[in-house]
Amino acid sequence: MGLLTLDDIEKAQQTIHSAIQKTPIMPSAILSHITEGNVSLKLENLQTTGSFKLRGATNAVLSLSAEQRSAGIVGVSTGNHGRGLAYAAKNANVKCVICMSELVPENKVQAIKAQGADVRIVGRSQDEAQIEVDRLVNEKKMTTLPPFDHPDIIAGQGTLGLEIVEQLPEVQTVLVPVSGGGLISGTALALKTINPDIRIIGVSMEKGAAMFESQKAGKPVQVPETPTLADSLGGGIGLANEYTFQMVKDLVDELIVVNEAEIAQAIHHAYWEEKLVIEGAGSVGIAALLSGKVSSPGHCVLVISGSNIDMKLHKRIIDGENVNVALDQG
Numbered sequence: 001m002g003l004l005t006l007d008d009i010e011k012a013q014q015t016i017h018s019a020i021q022k023t024p025i026m027p028s029a030i031l032s033h034i035t036e037g038n039v040s041l042k043l044e045n046l047q048t049t050g051s052f053k054l055r056g057a058t059n060a061v062l063s064l065s066a067e068q069r070s071a072g073i074v075g076v077s078t079g080n081h082g083r084g085l086a087y088a089a090k091n092a093n094v095k096c097v098i099c100m101s102e103l104v105p106e107n108k109v110q111a112i113k114a115q116g117a118d119v120r121i122v123g124r125s126q127d128e129a130q131i132e133v134d135r136l137v138n139e140k141k142m143t144t145l146p147p148f149d150h151p152d153i154i155a156g157q158g159t160l161g162l163e164i165v166e167q168l169p170e171v172q173t174v175l176v177p178v179s180g181g182g183l184i185s186g187t188a189l190a191l192k193t194i195n196p197d198i199r200i201i202g203v204s205m206e207k208g209a210a211m212f213e214s215q216k217a218g219k220p221v222q223v224p225e226t227p228t229l230a231d232s233l234g235g236g237i238g239l240a241n242e243y244t245f246q247m248v249k250d251l252v253d254e255l256i257v258v259n260e261a262e263i264a265q266a267i268h269h270a271y272w273e274e275k276l277v278i279e280g281a282g283s284v285g286i287a288a289l290l291s292g293k294v295s296s297p298g299h300c301v302l303v304i305s306g307s308n309i310d311m312k313l314h315k316r317i318i319d320g321e322n323v324n325v326a327l328d329q330g
């Protein structure tokens with residue numbers, strides 16, 4: 001690896017600290033009881049824009065050259081990265097275009113438009129939206145800031161790891177939601193450099209777990225994109241992945257998957273037992289613990305990565321309805 005170090009993450013923390021929230025860590029009595037451990041929740045659902053994505057986005061935008069800033073930025077996103085980029089760009093007075101697929105829920109599209117970004121809806125997958133990004137890069141000389149496979153993004157997400165050890169120095173196990181792997185790569189780099197004994201576990205949804213399947217195959221592979229309650233975990237890791245595939249291979253101890261029923265149960269638990277409104281992607285750590293997939297967690301931190309869920313969908317889940325998003329979307 002040798003590309004990114006703890007130093008880069010510490011620099012990112014200096015760069016972004018005044019633009020982001022230092023989110024609280026909250027102990028969970030009930031999850032501690034169920035697992036016979038000491039479980040705490042790192043509440044990135046309370047981050048500005050509703051997810052940790054603002055960390056990487058802010059670090060990347062503030063690291064642009066003057067020339068790059070004046071041409072503007074363009075990104076492809078399932079929602080939260082776009083929202084983070086739009087917010088970070090507006091804060092820095094930089095023009096921002098966000099391209100996304102038709103699968104992205106309407107509430108997330110509206111949230112990005114509300115941040116003042118120019119939204120373009122293209123195709124049925126993140127890969128198709130990427131074609132429009134490439135055009136803007138070539139023709140308008142805009143800078144593309146991808147959602148995970150970029151050193152400034154990974155370093156920004158890694159600031160979460162610094163906060164976790166600072167807030168809970170005795171931490172032994174950290175559960176991190178995984179899609180493209182930017183969050184877990186940065187967080188694991190920070191934590192493992194500070195204390196190599198900290199166990200890092202990545203959690204994805206069973207349907208379309210691109211990083212999980214890629215690590216199993218020993219190289220980046222494509223998986224079919226299907227509707228899931230954890231919509232922020234959708235999308236591939238990129239067949240030409242440069243950073244996160246290798247970092248996950250080197251730094252992550254285990255990757256596990258949870259199914260749709262377990263994700264729904266975790267959203268339900270978060271609301272009724274922890275009094276938290278969280279999205280599917282943010283709930284997969286809770287799902288992993290409730291389904292008994294993590295043995296002896298000890299002092300354990302679950303990264304609750306985001307809150308951006310459609311509130312009508314959320315209401316159905318907390319009312320106990322058996323929700324099937326694949327059928328909803330026909």
Ligand SMILES: *Cc1c(COP(=O)(O)O)cnc(C)c1O
Nearest residue numbers: 080179180181182183281305306
């Ligand atoms: C993007 C995102 C993830 C996954 O992050 P990666 O860096 O792509 O692995 C997890 N949870 C939420 C809420 C997200 O928006």
